[in-house]
Amino acid sequence: MSEIFEFIAAEYNYWIYVTLMMIGFYAMIAKKNLIKKVIGANIFQTAIFLFYISLAEVEGGTAPILMHGHDGAHAAHEVIYVNPLPHVLILTAIVVSVSTTAVALALIIKIYQVYGSIEEDVILAYRKQLAPEFSEHARQKQEGEQ
Amino acid sequence: MKIAALLAVILAGGMLIYAGQDLPAFGDPNSPSNQHPIVEYYINNSETESGVGNIVTAVLANYRGYDTLGETAVIFTAGMAVLLLLRRREI
Amino acid sequence: MSGIQESVVIRTVVRIMVPFIEIFALYVIMHGASGPGGGFQGGVIFGAGIILFTMIYGIKEGKQRMSNKLSRILSSTGLSIYAGTGLLCMVFGGMFLQYNVVPLLSLDPANVSKILIDVVEIGIGITVLVIMISLFFDISPSEEDELQLSEEEEQ
Numbered sequence: 001m002s003e004i005f006e007f008i009a010a011e012y013n014y015w016i017y018v019t020l021m022m023i024g025f026y027a028m029i030a031k032k033n034l035i036k037k038v039i040g041a042n043i044f045q046t047a048i049f050l051f052y053i054s055l056a057e058v059e060g061g062t063a064p065i066l067m068h069g070h071d072g073a074h075a076a077h078e079v080i081y082v083n084p085l086p087h088v089l090i091l092t093a094i095v096v097s098v099s100t101t102a103v104a105l106a107l108i109i110k111i112y113q114v115y116g117s118i119e120e121d122v123i124l125a126y127r128k129q130l131a132p133e134f135s136e137h138a139r140q141k142q143e144g145e146q
Numbered sequence: 147m148k149i150a151a152l153l154a155v156i157l158a159g160g161m162l163i164y165a166g167q168d169l170p171a172f173g174d175p176n177s178p179s180n181q182h183p184i185v186e187y188y189i190n191n192s193e194t195e196s197g198v199g200n201i202v203t204a205v206l207a208n209y210r211g212y213d214t215l216g217e218t219a220v221i222f223t224a225g226m227a228v229l230l231l232l233r234r235r236e237i
Numbered sequence: 238m239s240g241i242q243e244s245v246v247i248r249t250v251v252r253i254m255v256p257f258i259e260i261f262a263l264y265v266i267m268h269g270a271s272g273p274g275g276g277f278q279g280g281v282i283f284g285a286g287i288i289l290f291t292m293i294y295g296i297k298e299g300k301q302r303m304s305n306k307l308s309r310i311l312s313s314t315g316l317s318i319y320a321g322t323g324l325l326c327m328v329f330g331g332m333f334l335q336y337n338v339v340p341l342l343s344l345d346p347a348n349v350s351k352i353l354i355d356v357v358e359i360g361i362g363i364t365v366l367v368i369m370i371s372l373f374f375d376i377s378p379s380e381e382d383e384l385q386l387s388e389e390e391e392q
Contacts, residue, residue: 007167010172011172013172014163014169015163018159018162018166021158022155022158022159025159026151026152026155029154029155030148030152054172055170055177056179056180057172057173058174058175059173060173063273064189064200064201065200065271065272066192066193066200067199080175083179083180084185084202085184085205086179087202088206091202092206092214092217094277095221098221100224102224102228102372102376103227103228106375109231110231193347196347196350196354197270197347197348197349197354198270198271198350198351198354200272200273202275203275203354207269207354207357207358208334208350211323211334212334214319215319218315218319218361218365219316221364222313222315222316222364225368225371225372228371228375229309229371229375232376
């Protein structure tokens with residue numbers, strides 16, 4: 001039993017990211033509100049960022065900034081640094097995340113201006129209304145407006 | 147509908163947990179990503195080659211400068227896309 | 238006269254805080270080479286300072302500090318600084334963004350790279366800060382809408 005606990009404790013970071021990813025994934029596929037979908041996508045992205053940053057961690061390591069000033073590179077061996085490459089990759093990935101979120105929010109504003117709603121089912125019902133056959137939901141919405 | 151979403155999420159999470167058992171422990175210095183020779187190279191040579199003390203900046207602006215140029219272009223394009231989508235009369 | 242009226246405490250604190258936030262942002266941009274920092278981070282902090290000011294004092298006051306025209310010019314300027322640095326290296330016979338070939342003040346190649354990396358960071362910083370501010374201005378409601386909303390709230 002203690003072995004199982006040890007195993008869970010040794011890799012606890014991955015279980016946190018999997019949980020975060022599940023929360024974000026659920027918000028993306030189950031919520032009808034488009035803003036909530038974008039929030040879910042952001043949670044998903046954050047889980048992946050944390051996963052990458054945790055892969056860079058080295059026990060006892062410090063931030064990858066050289067600490068010896070300008071007196072030669074040989075002193076770099078004495079200090080343990082964490083892996084700098086995932087940090088660079090995630091720094092650029094965060095920028096992409098911000099950009100995609102901004103474009104998604106702008107598109108949602110456009111959708112709201114056209115359809116008057118950001119609820120997915122209302123938008124789909126409105127789309128159906130434009131087609132010849134009227135759906136049940138669209139008729140209800142029309143009656144509600146009148 | 148919600149049940150199906152929940153099932154899909156639990157399935158995906160279960161697969162990730164199953165795959166996560168093989169991942170290296172947190173802070174393991176012998177993990178494959180920390181043992182790759184490029185990491186050693188960056189830590190030892192970034193200051194002599196690019197003159198900056200911050201290894202992340204050296205990799206970002208020097209070794210991966212082209213990548214970062216594309217990144218700046220991405221954020222510029224995002225700004226322009228939002229501008230075009232939400233264009234107002236005064237522009 | 239902006240539509241939104243925050244309390245005196247918030248207005249005064251923001252008025253005092255914003256210059257310090259922006260000086261800190263410039264510090265972060267300029268210390269990307271030797272310490273923690275860089276163009277992306279500093280640009281976002283600078284943009285956050287202006288966004289904070291705009292949230293409290295209204296869109297109109299914010300646009301006086303960063304007009305649409307200025308933001309459009311500056312955002313392309315930052316990207317041009319970056320690409321221009323890369324082309325400068327090609328002019329002196331190196332590859333694109335190969336900093337150490339530029340004969341700048343006859344310094345040794347590592348110092349030239351350091352200076353040009355700083356230039357590149359400034360370019361990134363300008364682009365990011367201007368895009369952050371213009372994203373906020375584009376997504377937020379226009380001045381008339383804001384005024385209308387606050388009038389509706391009062392009624």
